[in-house]
Amino acid sequence: MKELLEQFLIETRELVQSAAEDLLALEASPGDVEAVNRVFRAFHTLKGSVGLFDYPPWFALLHAAEDGLSAARTGTVPADANLIDVSLETLDATARWADSIEKTGQLPGGATAEAGALAERYRHLLTPGPKARGADAAVLPGWALQLVDASADFGGKPSTAVRYRPRDDCFFTGDDPLGLVRKVPGLLAVSVAPAAPWRSGEEFDAFACNLDITLLTAAPREEAEAVFRLVGDQVTVVDMPGGTRAAMAEPAVTPASGAVAAAILAEQVRVLAAMNGSDTDAGRLEASARAAANALLSVGQDGDARRCERMLGRGSDALREVIESVLAGGPMGPSPTEASEPTEQSQPLGGDAVRTLRVDAARLDALLALIGELVIARNAFGHLTTRAEAGESAGTLIRAIREADTNIGRLSITLHRSVMSLRLTPLSQVFRRFARLVREAARALGKNVVLHIEGEDTEADRGIVESLFEPLLHVVRNALDHGLEDAATRRRGGKPEAGHIRIEASQDGDSVVVTVSDDGRGIDPAFLRRRAVERGLRSTEAVAAMDDDAVTDLIFAPGFSTAEVIGALSGRGVGMDAVRAAAERMGGRVSVESRIGRGTVVRLHLPRTIALTRVMVVRASGESYGVAMDAIVEVVRKPRAGIHAVAGGNATVLRDQTVPVVRLVDLLGHEGVSLATQEALLLIVRAAEGTIALEVDRFEERIDAIIRPPSGLVRSVLGVAGTTLLGDGRVLLVLDPASILASAPSVGRQTWEGR
């Protein structure tokens, strides 16, 4: 649990950082669609990770932020200063809360009110017009408010609400959940309900616990937590601010529900009242219950939504009462007591988290030995200088220098490898987080899912492991949400009722392969073809010409979401393109394989370490550029006569294959003079859509380099994979041919269609 939290905090800070940068970039260049997308993705991921833990106000805030940004993506609301301001403040709050959780394990006092206020600002952006009342709403979960309703002794004093969901198998491990509840001092109310609806028709397993226990106590939080400390993972504790019940139930103000949800609820009350208690019209009753429940779900009041659904069988009056109670007793504004609480958040919190690394002593010893060798190798140069001064002939000196250089080269590579091995971390760190995630998501979706994890001992660089969670999360969510069918469909298809998701890792040479497979419905290429045309991503002819594998690969295209309905977990159109982007950022790639009815396999090939990259240095229009060797298929010289002008560009024939030829200078947008050389120098590179020939002026050298990711000014330049230093001290821009081609559609498209 602790490790999980640490990971979460690290990741949260990174996401806050990158989202803040992107927001600032957006401020600098309004209307930057890609920046909006990046900000949205960061919030989407933040929301997902916060959802793993139980911080309801925080989650509700990020949910509201996501809605706001989602509207900005689609252009429904402008991505203007208002949105940027509130988003930056949300990020500030998020960073502060992460610090507080690191120090104290909980959100700071006042966080609930702050989250409510910020969330309301997002909602306000979405609903222009008359300002909703009660703008400073705090969000308390529905179950906690129900307890207040149920408690006869709730005297308006601050109290603590606890929700305890014992694990299914808790009886086997000797737990007596109610036994713990008995020990809670100062009980005000207890409620026990089934955690999931009882499944009728199935044999009742008396030893499987399916209970959702909620309680309200006058005891302070610490005392309540102490009772449940052994089952802390199954418990949510919420501080209930004081205030009279009347104050909580300020009529007709449902700030957390938002104006829309409140209107929907009020409408249901009207409809139900018109039914006058007659339960004859079951259809209308059901429609009302469903509408109310959906409205409540949409604003995160899941407990109340369930309450509405339960009332379905009890007639229109019962349902109306519930809706009215939700409308009246909805989440409240910050009460005087809470406002007067000492504001912990003003204290300096957090500070720089210490990043430590545990290292095997033997590995350090090996490093020390290498450094020793390096010092000796360097001494050889001193000796060589003396020999040169003594007037030794250049010929013998050159041989000696080359020898010393080789020696140092060998040592530096070994040293690099050893240091990299210090950073190796097992993937179990990431995989472990999925157990809980899959379990909870499966429960939320009402699916029965078995998760298998294999190869979690496989090691990869810390940086890779830390960046792996986000893309993996998207893939697993997709498998859960869209891949696996519900139990009934599976039964009809002759499959076992429980869906299987398998996360595997293995080492393959210098790379790590992470595979996520499910035995769900698979991806239907015909559906993808239709969708690609609908979304305007490809033309009808183009998709008809593509084979099924290429079509399946389209799920990684930006703006391509196959979800019919926006699910709670995924399906907002982010995800798979973010996965590909993340994999490529890490220097890896992702592929998908799918069979209808059999399931889907997504493979992430990632580098095991941040390795030395071999870079080819080329010259184009007087400048040197690097291109990573692994992007280069081959290097050819072609007589000019072999390059033909075709519709929209040039092409040449290479081993019986037509390859488009693009001049690097054109791609970079330089004014290049065409060289009247007899031969064209071509770099054959792999790009997203196939192979392409890049024409350059000259090949220079091949070097081993550690490519630094672009930062600062260079970051905003498209098509730059990073920078490295040349031996003479010059900075070399290392290009990423695939992204240059993608960002130069005119060149890319015409050559492709001319193929």
Next chain:
Amino acid sequence: MAVVRQTDAEPGAPIRLEGVCPVEDAETLAALILDDPNAPVNWTACTRMHTAVYQVLLRMRPTVLGPCGDPFVDAWLTPLGPE
């Protein structure tokens, strides 16, 4: 064993919970109620009830007779009866 029912009981005769009812009683109780869904459960003599036993009552909703002898259940977890 704290779940009691006379072996020659007429259908509808009450099932009695007596003394401390530990986790094992859950299965016995569930089986008895399944056997005779109309039998009420008399819990006045039960002094302490395990969660699993309570869950059986919550799930199967038999008619319960009298106040529960377990003060905690009596104070916080009643009423409990047919839906």
